[in-house]
Amino acid sequence: MSDAANRPHVRTQAVWAGEGGVFMGRATQVPVVHSVSFGYDDLDEWKAASLGEVPGHIYGRNTNPTVAVFEEKVRVLEGAEAATSFSTGMAAISDTLFTLLEPGQRVVSVVDTYGGTNRMFSEFLPRVGVEATLCPTADHDAIEAAIDEAPRVLYLESPTNPTCKVLDLARLAARARSKGAIVVVDNTFATPINQHPLELGAHLVLHSATKFLGGHADALGGVVAGDKDLVESIFRRREITGATLHPEAAYLLLRGMKTLALRVERQNANAMTVARWLAARPEVADVFYPGLESHPGHDVAKRQMPGGFGGVLSFQLHGDFDVVKRFLPRLRWAHRAANLGAVETVVAPPATGSHVELTAAERAALGIPETLVRYSCGIEDVNDLIADLAQALEASRRGA
Numbered sequence: 001m002s003d004a005a006n007r008p009h010v011r012t013q014a015v016w017a018g019e020g021g022v023f024m025g026r027a028t029q030v031p032v033v034h035s036v037s038f039g040y041d042d043l044d045e046w047k048a049a050s051l052g053e054v055p056g057h058i059y060g061r062n063t064n065p066t067v068a069v070f071e072e073k074v075r076v077l078e079g080a081e082a083a084t085s086f087s088t089g090m091a092a093i094s095d096t097l098f099t100l101l102e103p104g105q106r107v108v109s110v111v112d113t114y115g116g117t118n119r120m121f122s123e124f125l126p127r128v129g130v131e132a133t134l135c136p137t138a139d140h141d142a143i144e145a146a147i148d149e150a151p152r153v154l155y156l157e158s159p160t161n162p163t164c165k166v167l168d169l170a171r172l173a174a175r176a177r178s179k180g181a182i183v184v185v186d187n188t189f190a191t192p193i194n195q196h197p198l199e200l201g202a203h204l205v206l207h208s209a210t211k212f213l214g215g216h217a218d219a220l221g222g223v224v225a226g227d228k229d230l231v232e233s234i235f236r237r238r239e240i241t242g243a244t245l246h247p248e249a250a251y252l253l254l255r256g257m258k259t260l261a262l263r264v265e266r267q268n269a270n271a272m273t274v275a276r277w278l279a280a281r282p283e284v285a286d287v288f289y290p291g292l293e294s295h296p297g298h299d300v301a302k303r304q305m306p307g308g309f310g311g312v313l314s315f316q317l318h319g320d321f322d323v324v325k326r327f328l329p330r331l332r333w334a335h336r337a338a339n340l341g342a343v344e345t346v347v348a349p350p351a352t353g354s355h356v357e358l359t360a361a362e363r364a365a366l367g368i369p370e371t372l373v374r375y376s377c378g379i380e381d382v383n384d385l386i387a388d389l390a391q392a393l394e395a396s397r398r399g400a
Ligand SMILES: *Cc1c(COP(=O)(O)O)cnc(C)c1O
Pocket: 088, 089, 090, 091, 114, 116, 157, 161, 186, 188, 189, 207, 208, 209, 210, 211, 220, 221, 222
């Protein structure tokens, strides 16, 4: 985000936001406070802190000083009034949905949401009498028609997993606001370096911090930021459901976030170069990346992702799944794993990863080819990534 005179650039905020406190022994780095409880000699002060009338931590399930710095950094990066954190991204998503939705109410979303989120819509919300209307992902007319039936919540992701479809967040948020719906956006794929859903009209933005925010695939976490009253009500639930972010994880995520801008800028650049290169390869049937001019969502992405198009792309190989089986093990510079957004490149075919529980026919119905490969660019040198892809593609074509 290139910003007005008095707000520092997001690159500066990633390093400094939340870090200004006076910590034990005048430490310049945020300490990991493992203490479960926080003691008060003055009973009046204890009571006031318990009631939230004065600042102060009481018990680790509720708040913790290390965790609070993590929340503050995300709050600033997302330009939000408030933020609260969770043990995982799915805890953030499920606590948010269960807080906002009551029996008899409806949520509108798209079919291409993250797998766990999709299970919320198909299984856990219907069980408590909440109906989910899942629209074809890039069909804005269908989504608007569903919004016009006045749901309580509009829940969006952009770009989506695994085929990197783009939703026009400003357009859909405006429509939802006109109908009185609460707009929630999962910004995990885009990151606050590339996209600011709150500026585009969302009430709440959430993240699996496990991915790009942490960036090192060594800590789970989740976070919700946005409207103060909504965040407060979600926090009140999380205090009780207990899906609290661990201080050690908060520290790892904070440490990762200092380099968020550096990493994401490199990952954006790597993904753009890799996508262009793959698009010209004979072994590749299709490349899905919003940065490509041929992508149907390119114009919208250019407008709503001023920082870049993200580090994740996917591509379809010619042939059958045996080609994928030959290709993937050949990659030298990639983990074959169910993750994304890490400093290392991570690859996974949806057929064995994110969409493994579906049949081939169900994947086809979602527009997910059997030979699709999701490629989450790390921060490696892009020439090494391309050389690696080249040798693996050639070997898989030879049938080696
Ligand atoms: C990974 C992911 C989640 C879930 O996050 P966890 O930290 O694994 O619980 C939610 N949304 C998106 C887009 C994700 O990639």
